[in-house]
Amino acid sequence: MIRLGLRLTLSGGREAAARLAVIAAAVALGVGLLLSTLAALNAVTTQNNRNAWLNTGAVTAEQEHAPSTADPLWWLLRADNFDGHLIGRIDLAATGPHAPIPPGIPRLPGPGEFYASPALGALLRTVPADQLADRYPGHQVGTIGDSALPGPDSLVIVIGRTPAQLSGDPEARHVTSIMTASPADCSGSNCRVGTNSNGMDLILSVVAAALIFPVLILIATATRLAATRREQRFAAMRLIGATPRQVSAVSAVESSVAAVIGVAFGFGLFYLVRPLLAQVDFTNTPFFLSDLSLNATDVLLIALGVPVGAAVSARLALRRVQISPLGVTRRVTPRPPRAYRVIPLVAGLLELAYFIGRRPADSGGQIRAFLPGIFLVLGGIVFAGPWLTMIGGRLMARRTHRPARLVAGRRLSDDPKAGFRAVSGLVLALCITSAAVGVINALTAEQGVPQGSASLSSTVIGDYRHYDDHGNQLDSAASPPEALLSALRATAGVQGLTVIHADPHPAPSDHLAGGLATCAQLATLPTAFGHCPAGAQTASVGPSFSVVGLDRLLSWPAVWPSAPATAAQLQNLPVDQIVVATDGSKSAIEQARTLLATAYPDQEQPFTIAEDRSQMSQRLSGYQQLADVVIAVSFPVAGCSLAVSVAGGLRDRKRPFSLLRLTGVQLGVLRRVVMLESAVPLLVVAAVAIGTGFLTAQLFLQAQFGYSLRAPGAEYYLIIGGGLVAALAVIGSTLPLLTRITGPEVARNE
Structure with a gap:
């Protein structure tokens, strides 16, 4: 039977060769993406390990x-x-x-x-x-x-x-x-430098859940290509005496040969795109090419797992043949999906909701708590998709008398699994994108640091305070020499300068006290830093101007209270910070930074407020980076799955479509049928997937942070709208195939 399977696969004529080529190409693309994902995961770990010496x-x-x-x-x-x-x-x-x-x-x-x-x-x-x-x-x-x-x-x-x-x-x-x-x-x-174990677990878990899922769908879709045609052929073999085991052997050989060829080309595709993958800003810095490596486990997992998975998928696709070959030859309508298919989806949402107010304290516990719910939601969308597709098809068939809508609606009602299979990858991408955008928007609104005006963000600050392990301030730096202040004022692009001196007698209960500054210097800074009351020479100010507007619980004052000290007395006090306002030009910022670093070589290096805020929200930036990568990868993968599935579906039904053409049905009607059969499940299930994505984000935000979902911005609607338009364009690109496969000669030859 193995020899017969090889002969049917490799010597079955043009149709068999075309089917083999399409399946191998789709598997190659999926394997290449899967290998790239695994290599990127390995690269993240390798890159992180090189930070060890910095700790x-x-x-x-x-x-x-x-x-x-x-x-x-x-x-x-x-x-x-x-x-x-x-x-x-x-x-x-x-x-x-x-x-x-x-x-x-x-x-x-x-x-x-x-x-x-x-x-x-x-x-x-x-x-x-x-x-x-x-x-x-x-x-x-x-x-x-x-x-x-x-x-x-x-x-x-x-x-x-x-x-x-x-x-x-x-x-x-x-x-x-x-x-x-x-x-x-x-x-x-x-772990002062690099990503600790909790962060690495989060990165690897998110990437595994969000990227590998769509790629596996692409591979599964490819290996099921032309499943209907193979069912018919294998049913005929059963009717002439072939045993179920023999049919399974032939099917496994046919699927495995295409998968093996696809795996081989997939490895070649991976090494071809590897230099481009190294430039992807996956962790806020590119990879070395050598980082993108595969270990023996990865190679064996893909080289053996994909062909085995293809054989298993082909075996499962022939359940109807094994049970009753006459059921296939007589075109018996499959059993419709039941409402129980929504149970995993609901279970995933309930699992996430359970942890609202019960969030585990450690990061490992949080991952174990939330990942099962997220996987249940993603898998639940795919599992519930056929039932939702059937509901959409029945509604369309009941509410129209137009032939295209009627045919498409009845087709979706009779075989909703096939209708949903074409759009499953894209629906999953929409759910992932909605959840990622929902979480990022809420975190940005709650944890993101307001940037303020350009003059505020480009202010350079030299911070010279030291603290012990308990957060108590130890000392400050010596007051700056006049030569340094003169050099700073003379720097092109420097617009203001204020020295914040340590207050020897700060108010014990005032969180915004502890520093002293002259009013003449304060007047040179942007208004966001506040100013002195009328007639005052010095003011009691906050010891750290780098936190202006940062803490939402504290109201940054517009007017600082006056201080009893004179401007001359401040010159003998230690300095907490030196604040230099610039016009935002790189030369002004870097020259001011260099002057401060040279004058205080043994102190912490100066920074701008924008840099300080960026480093404080580094984890948030990492989440945004992951979300961008997930969105950028999942949509193209879903588009490939859609193209493969729609094209395969057309070839499976070329005889029915040819007979409809012979009975006088116009080609335009058939094109509308094809469009509706893909667009209806796409739009119906996509609406559920988008809503589920936002609901998942809301439950996760409530459980993990106590935050609420925020309305997405225009960028989200552009992504979703662009994805749906691109999906419809992919479906439309397969319509020329309809003209070639519905000619009279097809019906005659069949």
């Missing part, structure tokens, strides 16, 4: 108990910025010749030397020195290797210092080994 200095069991004969190394990790891009700055000072060496560099840099990543090195060579290079003492002695960089565009610098320079810094750490544990294996303060 050196965190107190972990690895560093506390690891025996070491190395000389201690002073380690100071700080964040710098340039043009909105984060720069990782590591200052090192060896206390002996056997100090540990970070990865990516051949030796420790000495005082006055530094290593820079390739991307940062290019900036240092091309950007004016007063905007970047002047911040880093010494000269570059080498380039940091890829093994120490998260991505090819990472900005990292390792600077050599003396022990005396770092030993007095409260943020510096004395270490005897470089961290090697992945950020995915740590938590809390031990």
